[in-house]
Amino acid sequence: MVHDRGMARIGILGVGTIAEAVVRAMCTRPGQADEFILSPRSEARSMRLAEEFGNCRRAESNQAVIDACDIVVLAMRPQDLDEALEGLTFREDQIVASFIAALPPSQVAELTAPAIRTCQVIPLPAIAVHRGPLVISPGIPEVVEVFDGLGDVIVLDDETKIRVLSCASAIMSTYYEAQNRVIDWIVDQGVAPQTASLYIRSELEGLASVGKAVSEDQRADLPAEHQTPGGLNERVRAGLLEQGWFDALVAQVDGIYRNAVLRGPDAD
Ligand SMILES: NC(=O)c1ccc[n+]([C@@H]2O[C@H](COP(=O)([O-])OP(=O)(O)OC[C@H]3O[C@@H](n4cnc5c(N)ncnc54)[C@H](OP(=O)(O)O)[C@@H]3O)[C@@H](O)[C@H]2O)c1
Structure with a gap:
């Protein structure tokens, strides 16, 4: 169920397979549309999404994404994370939601300081049809709110248990x-x-x-x-x-x- 709430500005760093699936799912679910600011990479995907959805736009740089949003989503591969974040400046009032598997949110906070409100979000492929579990750990209310309506949001406050659910999903x-x-x-x-x-x-x-x-x-x-x-x-x-x-x-x-x-x- 999507509740009435203010529009969120969501920045996506790393518009790859899973980010595109999530943005598409969020843009096609019932209810209000959030605004998406996409990183220039991947070029083809971010251009395609910006062309297809009026509420998506492609920014010129990763820093421009961060500057324009309230919630920053990290959606690059784990091995690209350090290089992608190098030299970027986050704001203290920003929330960081990471899709990156096997990287605890507390470690993300060390990389994105002073933005220390961080969580991990684990979308599974069925999100494309607005079904399936979506783990959010810990349950930052603003993040839980923006992902509402995309399946079953499962809030896990103990980040040490994320890996249990990730491994269980490997079926x-x-x-x-x-x-x-x-x-x-x-x-x-x-x-x-x-x-x-x-x-x-x-x-x-x-x-x-x-x-x-x-x-x-x-x-x-x-x-x-x-x-x-x-x-x-x-x-x-x-x-x-x-x-x-x-x-x-x-x-x-x-x-x-x-x-x-x-x-x-x-x-x-
Ligand atoms: N696929 C899934 O079902 C799934 C599910 C849950 C979590 N995840 C996690 O999500 C993350 C992405 O997975 P994926 O399957 O979507 O991988 P992917 O398709 O390879 O996407 C990674 C994206 O990151 C971009 N990128 C690389 N370096 C960048 C940089 N410096 N700045 C901005 N963007 C950069 C890549 O752009 P280029 O194409 O230009 O290199 C690409 O668009 C991984 O950490 C994975 O653990 C994936």
Whole structure:
């Protein structure tokens, strides 16, 4: 739900893949439009967004972005951060929201002083359709407000827990791999690809909707509620449980949590 509030001036340093997705999502959600001041890089993306949306404009330099906004979003790759910030001057009253994976907001504050109100924002690709979780840590009210309406905002005040959620989100490609494997299996049995694809993707959409709609108390019962004793679902789940499939999934997530590096190219 987007609430009525004053227009925010949001500066984006680093208009790459994720920044473009977020700006597009923010410009196309219902409610009022904020103003976006975009860094000159990436040139093609920032020019495209400025052409497409009346509330986006491309600034001449990174400093011009900072000078024109209330909230500065850092959206470059971790390895480009130091060079990008070199020589830039922030204001004390500015808020810095960083998309940069595996860089704790308290460390960002050291780089952007005197702007020390900093937080990390973690958008996932589904933000493009205004869905999915959006972690904001810590929950700076002005940042929570401007990202409202883009999915489920999850405020995490303890920055040491950001990495837990980041690692837990690393099941996205596995999810689609599972989706596509089952679609391929249906096609192998002689069903038309379009039919197979719509069937499974629609089934998964329905399951996700129910999974999200039930109360927290009902969540644990979902597997049992979606199988009949001795039925097909129960047999598939029991077989995978016996093979340790779910333990293996959690072990993989746990493994990256214990081994993930900070500020490296594999940060997200
Ligand atoms: N992709 C995701 O799903 C995702 C999700 C959550 C968080 N993140 C985080 O978001 C950040 C960006 O990821 P991405 O996938 O969007 O990467 P990307 O597509 O490579 O975008 C990085 C952008 O930063 C720009 N840039 C580099 N140096 C700059 C500088 N000195 N000043 C201004 N801009 C500069 C690049 O411009 P040029 O093209 O001109 O080099 C490029 O537009 C990363 O830190 C990542 O951890 C990404």
